[in-house]
Every structure is written in C-alpha cells, then in structure tokens.
Amino acid sequence: MSESIQWKGYLLSVSNDSLYIQSPFLSNDAPVYGPDSDATTMGVAGIQYLQSIGATFSSIHLPESVDAFVVYVATGVDSPLRNEHLDFDAVQWHVIEGEQAGMVISQSDSEHFEFTEPLGVSSLDDSFLSEMEAAWDAECSHLHVSQGAYVSQSQYSEGSSARLTLAAQAFGGTTVWPPRQLDASGARLPSPNGQLDAKATVESWTKLSAAGAPSEFSLRAPILGGIQTLLVRFKEGPRGVFLVCDDVEYAPAIGDSVQFAVRRIYAQEGLIRYGLKALPLTETSVQNETPKA
C-alpha cells in the first residue's frame, strides 16, 4: 500500500523501493505537464524526494528526455549519460518515463508497479495547454535566437549550482547568495560551501503584463496573462527574485512563506535554462530541505 504525497508541485506515491511521480494537471483525464514542467523537472523532484527520506544514489539511469546535467547539478546524482564507463546492469536506480506526464523511479527494472492513484489533480484547459506546448516548441527551436546581450550558456552553467540548489557562501557568520567574488577589502570570498534553507518569506511581488515582460518570455507571457515574480528573503539573510511555478493560482501577500522547485525558465538557441521557481507553502506541502548536491 502506498501513500499519496504533494511534493514540489507534483503528486507522489511511494511503494517499497519505488516512487511514482505525476503531474497534478490533467487533460482529457490524462496527466499532462504544467506550464513550466517537463521530464527533467519531474525527475529532479522525484530524486530529491527519495533523497529527503534517506535514499542514496550511487548511480542512476535516466531516459533521454531528462537533462542529466540539470539532474547532476540539482541533486548531485551522476548518471550513465555523464559517466560512460558505468556498467548499465550495475545501475542502482532506474528512471522510467511513462507515456503521459508521470514517471517511476525505482531500484527495480521491473515493468510492473502498483501504486495508489495520487490525489489532488486538477484539469488544464485544452486550448491553454496546446498554446503553451506550441510556445515551448517554438522557444526550444535552434532558430529562436537571442536579440543581443543575454545569459549565455557558459554564464548559465557557471551559476547553475546557485540557481538550482541555492548553493551559498558561508563565512564569518555571514551567508552570501547569489555568490560574489571579492569583498570590500579586495579579498576573494570562499567558493560556495553551503546551501540556503529552501524556504523563504515574500517581501514584495509583482505581476508583469505580457507587454512588460522580457523578450525571452514573449511567446508564453501572453498565454499566461503575464508573469509573476516574487522578491523573497531567506532566513539566512540573502534575498532573491523568483518566478512562480507553473502559473499556479496564487495571490501573493507580503509575509507569505514559499518553497522552491526546479522548473523550466526559458529556452534560447536550443538550450532550456532551468532554475528554481517559487511555490506557496501550504499545509499539505511536504516541507523539507533541498538535498545536498
């Protein structure tokens, strides 16, 4: 018998050594990915849940649809895609992608699992869904290029651990995030050596109309009716700005508590930029730390 859990904007069922994770959104009674989700974000969330209950990952096999670099940075879990010398038969964990927006993460390579149907699904409008899918398809095209200055692939990669795991610099009772270089005396700050608590408090928020959003969001912002950004403070002191996950219906207020989950931010020149987005922290959310990478 498995239990149904809400976790980082997904629904989970856990049974013995296996986990089933599913999108909470349905279309025509079948699970579909939310506006910011894909197999990579779902895989990261599933692995993070298993890590949070004590599972360890010496190796994992990922389907091609899951970005192994993002999984590695966000969870610290390596995969055969990153380690070509790994013996496939000796892989400890398997990620098996379903035909719809769901996947199993298991130590077994069985094709048959039994899970309780997760609770808490909601329907997505079909036309909204198809418009979002078309927008992402166009955005992910190699032809969708930058208009000029932008966050390059190397700059995105350099900041990925801070962006995906809240990796921070802790020294002398101070915590710095996002990472900085030299201090006021010209001394180099230490490399990131810790992580922020993955919960924060809303200090301000805004919703930009589609006309006011950056051009990177120009294909999706009109469909979403604008994009919502929160400015939050972590309990360690640093602040940050984050988009809201999956266009959830959320009217923020200063003082709200939020958690974070890995989601797609935007795509450019064929590369999807992933990062953390904010989710309101509700009583039904499972609350715990982002696992160590």
Place this chain on the structure above:
Amino acid sequence: MNNRLNQMLVRLRAGMVDVAVIGAGQTKYGNHPLGLKGMWSEAAEQAFSSVDHDFDPRQVDEAFIGSVAFGGGQLGNTAALLTEHSGMEGVPVRRVENACASSGFALRDAWMAIKSGQADIVVAGGIEKMNDLSPERKRFWLGVSGDTEWERLAGLTFPGTYALMARRHFHEHNSSHDDLVHISVKNHMHGFENQQAHLRKQVSFEKAASGFMVADPLTLYDCCPTSDGASCVILAADHVVRQFTDDPVWVRSSGAGSDRLALHDRPSITQLVASQKAAKSAYSAAGITSRDVDLAEVHDCFTIAEMIATEDLGFATTGQGGHFAREGHGIRNEGAVCINPSGGLKSKGHPLGATGTGQAVEVFKQLRGTVESARQVRDATIGLTHNVGGSGATCSVHVFGRERNE
C-alpha cells in the same frame, strides 16, 4: 609660459577652477522622425546657437556623449560618428554608458575634464533612438541594464523592478498608489506647457488612477514613455566664460555614487544608496542643503522613483515621500521646491542616454529665465539634476546656480 596658462595653474593649485554652462539645447522628445545623426546635429545646433557670443565648435577641447546605443545599430564609436556631424571633427570624444544615467555621467566627466585643467571648453551630451525597433526588440533592450543573470531570469524588466520597490514602500511606509498618482498628475501638468515634451497632455487623478496595469501595482500612468531624443550642453572654464556669455549658469558641484546592480542584493529596496551618496557629495561641495534648492529635475522613470528620490535628495524625510506627494509639494510655484518643472521623464520623456544632459538643459533655461513663460519657476537661483542608471546602480547629482560657490 604664457599668461593664460600661468593663471590657470595658479587657480588649479588653489582648487578654484569653476565650471559654467554657456549653452544648451535639445531636440523635442518623442517619436522623432530623424535618425541619430539628424537628432544629434539638431541638439548640438541649438546648443551652439544658445551661446550668447560667437561660438565655433572647433573650439571644443573634449566631448563626452552618453548613450546606451539602444538597438545596437551604432554600438561602437557612437560619439565619433555624432561629433563628425556637428562640426567637431578631430575632437577627442567617447561614448559614456551608465544605462539611463549615461549622460549624467557624461556631464560629470566633462566637468571633471575642466576641473582637472586639461580642457577649457567641453561638450557633454546624450542621445537615444528607441522607437525604430519592433516591440520585442524594444523589450529586449529595455532589460539589458539590470543584473541580467539573476533579475532577467526571474522575468524582471525595469517596470517589474520598480513595482517591487513600490509595493515594499507601501508596506513599510504606509504610502499608497494614490500617492504615485499625484506625482503622475503633477508631472503631466508641468509637461503640458513644455513644447519639447513627449507626452504633452494633462491627466486627471481618476484617469491616472485607473490606467492599464503594466507591472502590478504600477499602471501605464506610472511609467515614462520610451522616447527618441538628443541633448547637448557646453561647459567652459571660468577664465574663458566671458568670451561666450555674460549670463552663465555655474555648475556648483557634481556628486555621484553607485550601488549593487541587483535589487535583491541591496540592504533596502525602498531607498537608493547611490542617490543618497551623490546628493550628499553634491550638497557638501556646493555648500548648500536641500532646502536651498528651488527646482529639481529628478529621475522619475516611474512615479515610485520620484517618490523615493524626494526622500533620497532630502526634500522629504525617509518614508515620507508619499506624504510629500499627497500634500501637493513639488508643484511649480506652489511650494519651496519645484520637482520636475519640465514634466520629468514621465511627461517630457526618457530617451535613455539623453536624459541626464536633457535635465541640465532644463535647469540652464530655468535659471536663465528662458523657458516658456507659463512654466517658469519664479525667482529660481539654484537648480539640481538627479540622473539614475537602471534601478539605482549608478547616480549622478549636479547642483547649478546663478552664482558661483562662495
């Protein structure tokens, strides 16, 4: 050593070289039909012709031109191209870039060039062509001056950044959107009389309060327009000023500051430390306080920016910018200080690189009494310009006066 050089060295040693504005001009801001060369030459021509006695652009020793080079059409060697088309061929020239504060810093660089004794006559100017781009390219360029890696990946352009500041100010200081509406109405009222303003229309409180939401809580009436425009001022060292005019406006001081680029990296998001540093430095060097200022051109790219600026510049105490606006302070000839007699960025317009020296053009004309009579600030002797880059990473403040520093 000739007499003039000797005189200058003596004054330099005593730290006494004063700098004056001897001429200033600008294009009308808005959807300008001309391109970069045409707009710049128009602004330069107006500045040259505003000099009371004969002025020859070949007399210029140095030129500093502020521009973001919006759209990237002339990203490199912008200044050389422009001076070539305004009679200043061969003059040492460079583009100055500090986002929306580009020409405020061009003005500061020009002032410093004269103060250093290396130049006697220096041009400071600015230019931006913003309305010849598609909406998508325009949105792209409007967001390149924040912390791209973090703010842009969180979906923020400047309307969003200033909206975060506004909501926090409301929360911390019990201010409200109505306070911002008062600022919008005032600046449109001032700009209505300005023939060079982009948006020459008055708006009612009700209309400004119910505008289209751009970035909650900021509406269309809280946001400046994207404008084309160019502006140009001519500075001269005191020992050559009388060759050109008997009616100079003195640059009594120049202050500047900077801060962390990303809003979330700053200790407070309801004040701009760069503005505070720039103002403190400028007031101190001019030997004045905020109470001595008769008119101020402040950087109101969004109405919340003016509310915060009134606090940072000392016209209102910290947290009381909303009250200051609500009580009707800042209206022309109705109180101690007139804020944005030109209409400000909100009404006059905001051609990014041209804004800083455009503010100086307004102060020059106000202090000389040559603006349209309907919008003349009466008995003004001290004016101030406040030019901010982005959401406050850079700021310059200049104090101008009818008289030199004592």
